[in-house]
Amino acid sequence: MSQKTGTPLNILVLVKHVPDVQFERHLLPNGHRLDRQDSVLSELDEYAIEAALALAESRGGEKGGNHVTALTMGPAGAANAVKKSLQMGASAGVHISDAALEGSDAGATSLVLATAIKHLGGFDVVLTGMASTDAETSLVPAQLAERLGLAQLTNLSAVELDDANIITATRMGEDGAQTLSAPLPVLISVTDQANEPRYPNFRGILAAKKKKITTLSLAELGIEASTVGTAGSGTRVLDAAPHEPRSAGEIITDSGQAGLALVDFLADAKLI
């Protein structure tokens, strides 16, 4: 996949349809699965879509031959995450849907996504959000780098691509801010520091209606059902119990002494 200076980019962005974080979220009593009603595009994926569009636009956008494909895996409703990506400006969508996928953990999910990415083929950049807002494990981006044999540039707060197709990026590591460098092709995940995602405008919403969403099944990808879903996952949930929600304690209004009341509270709780 060697690239000449300034040539058009083929970008894949992964998106996930997740329960809205603004509402109470539930596990279903049967099988400890997440109740996926009232789902939306994961807000952390909006940063990935924005980064994909910005990279494509830096090379002249769709008119310049750049291509941004949004890929999701999930039940029927998950296509909505792809639709929103198309409204924001992605050129095409792919939805992997199969009943056997239910219960897939990060390892099984990354297996399916990596297989689909190879099946579609030819990407210069694979982009993801920093985590999904439902499972919040952040495992899938690193596992995709491993499975696809791509350089991993994850949790980036800034990304740049030069004319020689070298990515320069910044991330906040445990030891400090790291500057990273790698030639394309790469796997990138971005944080909410990386950009300000655009809203779909009226034109974008109209244009999205004409864009194509391809559906792929496991059979089309050549994946055995036994390697995905609950059966194929390397982890299993044993049990789940709802937490007592935290309740409000004492509330006081400051009339000049609240700082002292705060210290009394700490002393009563044996914190000081």
Add this chain to the structure above:
Amino acid sequence: MLKILVYIHAPAQTPTKGQRELLALAASLGEAAVVLGDNADDAARAGLHGAGATAFYGAVTPEQLRGELIAPAVSLLVAAVRAAGADAVLLPNTMEGREIAARAAVRLDSGVITDAVAVDQELNVTKSVLAGSYTVRARITRGPALITLKANSVQPAEAQDSGAQVPPVQTLELGESGPAARITATAPHIASGRPELSEARFVVAGGRGVDGDFGPVEDLADALGAAVGASRAATDAGWIDHSAQVGQTGVTVSPQLYISAGISGAIQQKAGMQSAKYIVAINKDPDAPIFEIADLGIIGDLASVLPQAAAEIRRRQG
């Protein structure tokens, strides 16, 4: 006896609290050996040994670990798992810890569980999910168990001078670790002298309500020996470094005490702090959602409440 590996990303002269938690948990499960994510001199190894490490694995070429992102560390960990015949690996629940575990699970064809707060003798893992709304028990069903442990989850091992001989490092070849990004520069965090945010027992955090001045937040933090945290509104405004951000896209903390000042309590902020033992909130707005989860809520101006509290703590401490 189970063979447990502990991944130490950055060996220090004295092991950090988070590292001592990992070692304590490993020792409670079986024999604890350490995988060194970077060079560790005699003093660093003596510290880890004193905290419970019975063996050490390291890279023949540690500079490779510093020069390339994540991939070489994965090769080291996988080589150590094979050399030790490990049943489980405990890693810190940091960005690096999760990424290394994620990729090692692919190479070892095993499973990973993140955000662990407890692990029992059968290697069943307890964690909370959906921003603290459920407690889940889960296990890894094949291959060596890869588990990332949240800070402040277990009693840390005491670092003692063991007196005994510190075991040598068994060095391992990393081999071809595949394409990786080069780390061309690292700008270390500016040391604040305060406790590390993710591991701190106490946190004092400020939000948009501090209106550009973190002075009162830092002053109360220092009176308490606390770490300083912030909301995204405060870090986005540039009032404090992004590394202080607590929440969904920042640091997750579970301290004994979290004092929230001038923070409304958005869902993304709560996701990072609501497992604190005690929450105290100071906010001008009686309807601020943070009051719904505060053990003590103070409706008032942080600019007067925080300095008064700091002065009173110092007065009582004499």
